Amino acid sequence: MSPRQRLCIVVPAFNEAQALPALQARIAAVLDTLDLDGRVLYVDDGSRDDTWQVMTALAEADPRVSAIRLSRNFGKELALTAGLDHADADAVVVLDADGQDPPELIPAFVAKWREGFDVVYGTRLARDGESWLKKLTAAAFYRVMARLSSTPVPRDTGDFRLLSRRALDALGKLRERHRFMKGLFAWVGFRQCAIPYHRQARLAGRSKFSYWRLWNFALEGITSFSTVPLRVATYVGLLTSLLAFAFGVWIVLKTLLWGDPVAGYPSLMVVILFLGGIQLMALGILGEYLGRLYDEAKQRPLYLVDEWRPARTD
Incomplete structure (x- = not known):
């Protein structure tokens, strides 16, 4: 008999102690329904609250959970990179710690992966819990990127996606310091497809991205993928x-x-x-x-x- 396929869910987190228990319960419920070896890898990006203690408690309660603690806050893009570097699986799902991206969509991602797609990403049809200004600026950013970059970055798409092993290996070869992960996911190519979904409001806490950080993030994306x-x-x-x-x-x-x-x-x-x-x-x-x-x-x-x-x- 062939070994069971392995799936790793990578969750970078910064000061998300309140949201992680509810998120883990939803992830565990999804993994219980999948006919594969599912794991969860949490990455603590130098949190200043009890995020690491919550992660270790989740690992104690569920043998499928592992956790990495970075030496300081390196930013979401590098925390995500750390998680992807340590993910040992046939496929990896990237999931935000705030619970806005539904883990319940993972079975649909896995089904597309088994059809032969290397990258399966979620495209947002709606964004609950966000101001009209944030929605407007996000929509404008993706459309500006489409105009400026030769790499086709999908519109209205965040980091929520599944990567096959070969897509993950290709991504691991890209070691630039200024990392715009949405662009890197698109740059590796391979067979990609979108699954539309409704983005929910945060489970708890508040967003760590102020408008100033979003502006700098937009500059990062534009200068990383366009001259x-x-x-x-x-x-x-x-x-x-x-x-x-x-x-x-x-x-x-x-x-x-x-x-x-x-x-x-x-x-x-x-x-x-x-x-x-x-x-x-x-x-x-x-x-x-x-x-x-x-x-x-x-x-x-x-x-x-x-x-x-x-x-x-x-």
């Missing part, structure tokens, strides 16, 4: 130079034809401030990409593990 901002800066600089040259020619001709009664101060300041603003914007864009090259050149580890609690064998 269009650099090209735009080049075109804006070229257009500005042409306009400045044309304006200079006009000033010379006007002076030769009608003389120059010494033009006013306001127009001069407008031109100076406009050109200065364009230059600073271009320097800022260059700085974003240069900073990423600096981080890559240092070649530091993506994360450090403080404690590893493997699943029990009983």
Whole structure:
């Protein structure tokens, strides 16, 4: 007889002590219905509350649960990377710790995987418990990414997905420091399909992503998978130079034809401030990409593990 297929559910968490017990109960109920060897791997991303104590308690209560504690808070993308690196299974499901993505959808993911798909991702039809501004900015971000990136990142899709073993191995070869996981999931390619679902409100606690962090996350995604901002800066600089040259020619001709009664101060300041603003914007864009090259050149580890609690064998 062939060995049972193995499935690992990776759950990165930061200050989610209140949500994890209810989430684990739902995951356990789903694993009980699947005809495979299911496991759960929690990753504590340097939480400051009782998240690690809750994870160890869950591991004590259920032999299918293991947990990793990182040495500090590295951010969700790197915590997720740590979980994927330690997942030893034929397929892996990525699940947020807040309970907004339903574990009850995992059997549908597994069914698609068994049909031959390497990446099965959930596409959000609705997003409960989020403000209209967050929904609007999220929708705008995915549409901007679709315009700027040559890698087709699925719209309205988070990290909730299943990866086959070969997709996971391919992802493991990508070791860049600035990680936009939604883009990396799409970049590896292979056969992919979407399953639409209704995203629920959080089980407990509050979101760790403020609008400022979401803005920086959007910059991370755009600069990781597109050089269009650099090209735009080049075109804006070229257009500005042409306009400045044309304006200079006009000033010379006007002076030769009608003389120059010494033009006013306001127009001069407008031109100076406009050109200065364009230059600073271009320097800022260059700085974003240069900073990423600096981080890559240092070649530091993506994360450090403080404690590893493997699943029990009983």
